[in-house]
Amino acid sequence: MQKQVIQFLKDNRERHLEELQDFLKIPSISSLSEHKEDTLRGAQWVEQELHNIGFQEAKIMETDGHPVVYGEYIADGNAPTVLVYGHYDVQPVDPVHLWDSEPFEPTIRDEKIYARGATDDKGQVFMHLKVMEAVINQDDTPPVNFKVLIEGEEEIGSPNLPKFADEHANQLNADLVIVSDSALVEKGKPTITYGLRGLAGIQIDVEGANSDLHSGEYGGGVVNPIHALVKIVDSFRDDNNFIQVEDFYRDIPELSQDERDALARVSVNEDQLKDDLGVPALDGEAGYSYVERTSVRPTLEVNGIYGGFQGEGIKTVLPNQATAKITCRLVPDQDPEHIVQQLTKHVHSKAPVGVNVSVTPFDKGKPYVTPFDHPVIQKAAQAYETVYQNDTAYVRGGGSIPIVAELDRILNVPVVLMGFGLPDENLHAPNEHFHLENFDQGMETLVHYMYLLGEQ
Amino acid sequence: MQKQVIQFLKDNRERHLEELQDFLKIPSISSLSEHKEDTLRGAQWVEQELHNIGFQEAKIMETDGHPVVYGEYIADGNAPTVLVYGHYDVQPVDPVHLWDSEPFEPTIRDEKIYARGATDDKGQVFMHLKVMEAVINQDDTPPVNFKVLIEGEEEIGSPNLPKFADEHANQLNADLVIVSDSALVEKGKPTITYGLRGLAGIQIDVEGANSDLHSGEYGGGVVNPIHALVKIVDSFRDDNNFIQVEDFYRDIPELSQDERDALARVSVNEDQLKDDLGVPALDGEAGYSYVERTSVRPTLEVNGIYGGFQGEGIKTVLPNQATAKITCRLVPDQDPEHIVQQLTKHVHSKAPVGVNVSVTPFDKGKPYVTPFDHPVIQKAAQAYETVYQNDTAYVRGGGSIPIVAELDRILNVPVVLMGFGLPDENLHAPNEHFHLENFDQGMETLVHYMYLLGEQ
Structure with missing residues (x-):
């Protein structure tokens, strides 16, 4: 069945890219009050999309700030339930003059799609939606039940989501949470993020x-x-x-030698990185490596x-x-x-x-770490490896998704951070983009993952 | 004759204020390239005005930057020649939202005229022009010959004027230079600035x-x-x-005790100043008074x-x-x-x-000091005191008029800095203004000064 679902994704690729561009055109900048209406349009787009792909329920739910979009598709009461968390809001775009194409006029060049939100996080949210659509469309007995929670305030620190999740904990209840809002450590390398920095x-x-x-x-x-x-x-x-x-x-806590050793195995070519960034040297807290400084410090x-x-x-x-x-x-x-x-x-x-x-x-978020030997994390690695044909890296992310620690606390189920971006995709900067190679391989990975989760 | 000239000024006050407003309407901001044409219009306004008031010669002279306006009215080869230096360019106006009226729409409120350039320096240049007009109009044998040198780059450090003055030293030759681009130390107090800081x-x-x-x-x-x-x-x-x-x-050089004593006699009410500025404390270089820190340090x-x-x-x-x-x-x-x-x-x-x-x-300017016992400086004090009925303060200014040190070097004649602004007229800041009381009394002072200079 996976093959059939994946074929559906391939057959519909052109339509998917057009739909993604519609989503990326919406300037849903949550931090700027003049974009309040645009941010709402981002939520409405997701709500409509959930209806389009066949969800039984899809609605915009108010918070004290920008609203949340919630949806569910329950196929079978006995199947495991997956909650996908993501965000439809994006960062501001200044300095605009440094963009090679308009930030809200998505453009495909060299098999990359350029737009604000392309990788963070509309592009990755969209991949989940298309995987769900394909599963619902092709499979009469989907392997898992789907819930989605797409918020509009991640880029301003998710000030209202903890309260929302607390109040709707039963509704959000699932067997695991999947978040795709991070990057592979390098091209072709499956990556599971088992920790995140707070803010x-x-x-x-x-x-x-x-x-x-x-x-x-x-x-x-x-x-x-x-x-x-x-x-x-x-x-x-x-x-x-x-x-x-x-x-x-x-x-x-002092970093253990084991963890320092594990981090030392994460390959970063510092000379290459220096050249790519155009800086004369990498520098920071004395006594720690680049990888340590950007993840565990x-x-x-x-x-x-x-x-x-x-x-x-x-x-x-x-x-x-x-x-x-x-x-x-x-x-x-x-x-x-x-x-x-x-x-x-x-x-x-x-x-x-x-x-x-x-x-x-400013608004705050707690740091997060989770054990990476949990079966649902191991299945995620297996799905990745099936498609990417490469070992999985387990890393602690330097960025912050404050709500991850909150969802962990409120729902008390594993949170699987499997992202499909790349580290140099200019998130939060001019010329943000997303590699279509990972758009395709990422969706395949997610299909495999859903079927692995369905194997009881 | 002084009385008759002063009466002419009084009779024409309304027309003068209208003309001054026309001058102030020109956004001749020398530092911003988008105002290049406006800056030229500032020069053209001065040139036309020199023709209007009866100068024998008036012309715009090119430099590598904004042009200079030069004019002369030679009444009598034996009379002393006064060169008036000033500038038609102004500072930028941001932040514009802090102005109570538009910076280039001059407005008179409470006997003050508000506009960018009102006190620095268009207002004060204009006073000289009107005094010259009155003398030429009323007196068949004017007591002095007039030369004017009005530049358009003072606010950006006069980068091209030294070269210009060097090349036109003969043409600019005079018995003294008068510069009115400074302020009285306080309301009603004649003030001669005998030193300026460089930049x-x-x-x-x-x-x-x-x-x-x-x-x-x-x-x-x-x-x-x-x-x-x-x-x-x-x-x-x-x-x-x-x-x-x-x-x-x-x-x-170490500040002499005499000079420190003289500066200690300059009255600054620090509590009042603190309140006026809205700051919790005045502070700066340890071991020096407020007056020292803002003039000789x-x-x-x-x-x-x-x-x-x-x-x-x-x-x-x-x-x-x-x-x-x-x-x-x-x-x-x-x-x-x-x-x-x-x-x-x-x-x-x-x-x-x-x-x-x-x-x-950035462009540079040398600091300047001159002895204040020179006769032409003493005559300036006498003219001031006739009108203001108050002793003259001799101060060193905190600001910079880089060209003063250059004119001193090139022409080798006394430079008399007699200003008519007040210290709180917001020069370089929003709501720049000029007190009309000093507009009137200043012109009277200048009339007296011209006739004192003419007494050989």
Whole structure:
């Protein structure tokens, strides 16, 4: 039956790519209020699609923010139930001038589809929908029951989903959760992510005088908010790139030699990576490898900084405000609440006189790790290997999907993170894209996985 | 005759204010290339005005940048010749939303005229033009000959004027230069500026990867250009706000006790100033007073900083570039060339691995001081005191008019800096304005000055 289902996918590939482009055209940027309606259109597209592929139930469900789309197709009360989690919202697109094609006009070049959301996460959500469609269409006795939960706030930290999942825990109940919102470690290498970093962040606003001042009249006499901000931000790390926020590392267990050995086997060609990124060197926290720094170590990154004159040439102004946006990637057992408290305390302790400094926390997510010897994870690896003909890598992801730790806690079933992106697909950056090779092979993998799960 | 000339000014006040508004309507922002044509219109307005007021010669003269307007009215070969220097270009207007009225739609409220350029420097240039018009119109034997040199690049550091003045030194030859591009120390207090700070600056560009990166995938592994920039910028000063650039203070003579005493007599109500500016404290270089820090001490100010995400909310990006714009106010005998070299050296010495850092110098200006016991300066004080009925303050200005030191060098005659603005008129900031009280009293002062200069 797998063959027949896979053939259906092949036969319908052209239609699928057109539908995917329709989905990618919707600028469902959850972080920007001017895209509120567009974000809703993203939800409506998913709801309609669930009806189209034959789901018995599909609905948009309100939250305090952007809505959730829920759907289910129950074929057989005795079959295992799979809950697919994903998100229909996307990141902002600036700087737009660095895109080679419009971010919301999907374009296929060299067997890659370019658009905001292509790999993160609309493209991968879409693959699941098409696999479900194929199974429902071709198989009178599908091997599993399907539930889907597609949210619209992943890119802003899923502020409303934990409450939603708590309130609808019975409805969401399943035997496992599948999340495809991550990447293969490299082209052709099946990858299961058994851990994710958490997220915590703050915005720092420094206010000086009630308007910009002339740097000749007032320069030297009044504290410059940019200087104050720079002093605060630079105090976050020492020369070894160790984070100087009190108790930042307190709750992180020492990395075991076994885990360090396992991570050392993850092959990253650092010279190649340097060339690909165009940077003169890779650097970070002293004493840890690149792989460790980007997966099992916490980070503190300034995502944006701004204040004063940004135009061409000179403007000899002493600006009246400056802002920095900072997020930390967290690892077990760092607690996001605690980290935000410590960040806030740190900022205030470093704030110089002469300016007013305020701190606004962003939404938070807990870090997550799970044992990877669970049968449903092993079956995922088997499905991958059938298609990719290559061993599975088990990694801890550097990114954050805050809701994963929450779903783990609320539903108390294994969460299988099997992604089909690639690490250089520019997610969150200009020219985001998705390789169609993994679009095809990924769907085949998912078909095999569904039938492996159905074998009781 | 002074009375008759002053009466003419009074009789024509309404027409004058209308003409001034026409001048202020021209968005002659020299630093922005999209305003190149507007800047030229500023020059054309001055040229036409010189013809209108009866100058024998008035012309626009090309430079490698925005043009210069030159004009002359020679009444009597034996009378002293006054060269008035000023500028028709203005600062940018951002942030525009903080203006209460449009920056290029001049508005009179509470006997103040609001517009970009109202006080810096179109308003003050205009006063000279109207005084010349009144003298030429009313007096068959004017007491002095007039030359004017009005440039269009003061706000970008007068990059082309030194060469122009060098090449036209004979044409510009005069007995003194008058510059009205500064302020009274306080309302009702005649003020002669006998020194000015110089200017030097650089732009620092930090480049990381060839595009923005996902902070989850790459965070911790790759150097964040914002971190690198913040590290560099924070290294410029220590906790006492002493500039840490090597040899920065090397050429500054120790301030004499006499000069410190004189500066201590300049009254600044720091509590009032704090309230007016809305800052919790005034602070700067340790061991120096507010007045010292803003006039006789050099500064290093970040005028603008930017990199990464600036929108609403979070974008968990590791940005690929960050920029800071920095200018220093210099005091005698700091050399701008030397300071730019030292700044550049400092930046490169502090640049961390993993990023490419480049430095672009801005245009420079030398600091300036002159003895204030020269007769033409004493006559200026006498003219001021006749109208304002108050003693003259002699101060060193915190701002920079780089061309002053150049005119001093090239023409080798006294440069009299007598301004009519006020310190809180928001020059270089939103809601720039000019008090009409000083517009009227300033023109009267200038009339008296011309006749005092004519007494041989």
